[in-house]
Amino acid sequence: MFQTLNNDFEILEEIGRGRFGIVYRCFCPLSGDFFACKTISKSLLQDSTDQDCLIKEPKMLHHLSNHPNITHVHKVYEDDNYLHLIMDLCSGEDLFDIISRKGHFSENEAAHIFTQLMAAIAHCHIMGVAHRDIKPDNVLFDSHNRVKLADFGSAEWFGVGDERVKMEGIVGTPYYVAPEVLMGREYNEKVDVWSAGVILYIMLSGVPPFYGDSAEEIFEAVVRGNLRFPSKCFRSVSSQAKDLLRKMICKDVSRRLSAEQVLRHPWVVNGGEMAEET
Incomplete structure (x- = not known):
């Protein structure tokens, strides 16, 4: 029955x-x-x-x-x-709530969350799935304070090996969506890397890299892709963190890191702990 x-x-x-x-x-x-x-x-x-x-x-x-x-x-x-x-029950704050409350994170704090997020994204990509709506609202935490990537309503199969296919269609959220999506082109799973890079940028600085007074203005700024690190917000952020951000929020998809490459970047490997810079 x-x-x-x-x-x-x-x-x-x-x-x-x-x-x-x-x-x-x-x-x-x-x-x-x-x-x-x-x-x-x-x-x-x-x-x-x-x-x-x-x-x-x-x-x-x-x-x-x-x-x-x-x-x-x-x-x-x-x-x-x-x-x-x-x-899984994730009834506490999501990452959007935490960012709204904290403003910004230390590099150690950001790396702890970001590394788990990138591990989830890398697993998706290995399995042939692009999430396509990576944003703080979809980064949840379980009762052990472990990151849980959620909401796969916009996700798409792109395949593995010789069966890989390009994706198309405008999906995602202002501030976080990759420029190639907005430009109506075919794209690949690296759209998730761009979005995760935007999250890291916000976690470290407290502000988004591309902004405007309306969704249209935000989209225009994203398509321009002019990445800056204002000294007021990034004064205490390490050069290695900025290097990682440049390689994730990179308009040239061929030069943008893959999720697995992000996990091998020195800033991620060292958990946000950088050697003293001279």
Whole structure:
């Protein structure tokens, strides 16, 4: 006999809300554990693209979620009106909340979070998946304060080995989206590296590298890609951190680092601890 969601879990309070659904805290009486239940309303899916996201996200997460820094899907339930994903519970602040509260981070603090984020992104890319919406709101923390990359609703398969394909379509979020996406070109998984670089820039300085008074102005600044390090914000940031940022927020995709190359950069390897600079 099929067991429904309510047979297996007690649905508790709302802890988050997105474009298509609501996230609740839930409890499993059988195991005694708490989880998150992401409930997606099918009535909000306007077109075939939205419907593809409904099918794609649980498949992506199942494909990727053996990694410690990616949200894990434990069970999936579906009825005529809703899709329910039972996932890791990350009920604390997300990275956006922490940045808003702290303003900026020391290099050690930033490296601790950033390295986990890049490990998750590198795993996605090894598995042939581009997230395509890397932003602080999608960087969550579990009860052990471990980074969990979430929300794969915009993710896309690009394949591995000889089966690799270019991606297209404008997806992402102002401030974080890569210029080649906005220019309507085909692009590859390095769009995630650009976005992660923007996050690191903000963590170290407290300000975004490209900004404007509207989404259009932000997009124009991103497409120009004129990366600067204002002395007021970067006075105490090491040259190696700036070197990493230049190689991630690089408009020339062929020169932009891959996720695995980022993880091998000296600043990341040393956890933000730099030798004294002369």
